[in-house]
Amino acid sequence: METVLVVDDELGILEALADLLREEGYQVLTATHGAEALARMGELRPDLVLTDWMMPVLDGPALVECIRAEPGWSGVSLLGMSAVDxxxxxxxxxxxxxxxxxxxxxxxxxxxxxxxxxxRALSG
Known part of the structure; x- marks a missing residue:
């Protein structure tokens, strides 16, 4: 089962995405900001991080930078989302x-x- 970490500070969006992904058969982790997302990734390495871009505590760009800096997370896919253009x-x-x-x-x-x-193609 593939694991998706959803990161969004808007709880309504976070819960709706988590429910939708669970219904589609994914294992879902959630976090309300980047620092919480990094803690969750330390518990269970996701296959994909779906992250909002503008958040408090640790925003999307900083989260992506942290993920890319950690060798053990090199194969994690990233997908950003934002209300701005x-x-x-x-x-x-x-x-x-x-x-x-x-x-x-x-x-x-x-x-x-x-x-x-x-x-999956990258990891073989």
Whole structure:
């Protein structure tokens, strides 16, 4: 079973995404900010981190930097989401796919599947 860590400071979005992903058969971890996400990753390494970009305590860019700096997390896929225009974020972070909030559920699920399939291809 693939594990997805959902990180968002908006509890309604966090809970809705967690419920949706569980219904789709994923194991789901949740965190309300980047520091909590890093603690959760220390407990169980996820296959994918789906993270909001603007959060308190530790935001999306700082979380991504921490994940990339940890050799044991090198194969973890990243997927960003934001209510701000993601076009600029895609230009600034070209290696991370972004979803525009509010998002279309089928598009979200397609992006999650694509990220996980890409991670699987990289890890062999």
């Amino acid at each position: 993601v076009g600029a974020l895609r230009a600034q972070y070209p290696s991370i796919p972004f979803l525009q909030k509010p998002f279309d559920i089928p598009a979200l699920m397609k992006q999650i599947r694509k990220a996980l399939d890409g991670q």
